[in-house]
Amino acid sequence: MGVEGAGSVRVDSWVWSVRLSRTRSAAGDACRGGHVRVNGARAKPAQAVRVGDEVRVRADGRERVVIVKRLITKRVGAPVAVECYEDKSPPPPPREMTAPIGIRDRGTGRPTKRERRSIEKLFGRPPTDPQ
Template sequence: MAVEREDDDKASDADGTGTKADASESKTADPKAVDPKAVDPKAVDPKIAAAVAAAEAAGVQSGEAVRLDSWIWSVRLVKTRSAGATACRGGHVRVNGERVKPAYSVRVGDEVRVRQEGWERVVIVKRLIRKRVGAPVAAQCYVDNSPPPPPRAAVAPAGIRDRGAGRPTKRDRRELERLRGLTGSGNPGHPGPPEGG
């Protein structure tokens, strides 16, 4: 088999391409050659790299400030900028442990805590951006230290009525309340059925 390889190498050198011999030698000789398995696939993806470059180009110049409500919207922690401002005013957003206003200037290294729907997102600011970007790029603008979200309660949809069945009767409403767990064993103000009768 070694003879065939030498012949193949000579043949490739003879036609001037030198592909097989050069390829095997370049892997060992070139110190800049990178093993594709050792590289992070997110860093190599050209779409993500282009999006990051665009976000940096449209990003903040040195010395400029970014509003907190704008930043948490840009990195997709809230759905709209006005929702971010409302969350700040309501005390659901904290920066370095303190309640802040929507116009607070965010800096690199700040810890931002956003409380939403029963759990809290904890992120450290890595990059300041003003414009909303895609999720892969947004994930590179902060370090996510959030605890895992709470498990969703597996609740069966209780009391779905057929379309056109009309209003539920009082008996139907009691059954729905019992299924939903809104009442224990009947109406607390009602004495219940007479005993022994």
């Protein structure tokens, strides 16, 4: 199962193994981009992680804070992965707090050509000639 008895494991490998990242290369990119912190300091992909370390991973607009309980090097199923860390993350924001993207009421937005003509007529502006 890839369980390490004692010692340390690379942070990118551990983050991928416990399913905090979809791929190992994405975990490495997150480390290089400064989105992974170990005990408060920015982590490089090859930095060692030991039992008891605090790992913070920022992904998908949310920060996950976990305490390492067990070291593993191979990716495992979700039930086993949850046993390898203690989750101290703040709860995610409620769904109604996040704004829906690309949805607007019918009739809002840019006026149609007909509506523009009636607006120009209302304000007494001369109609624009498309010459």
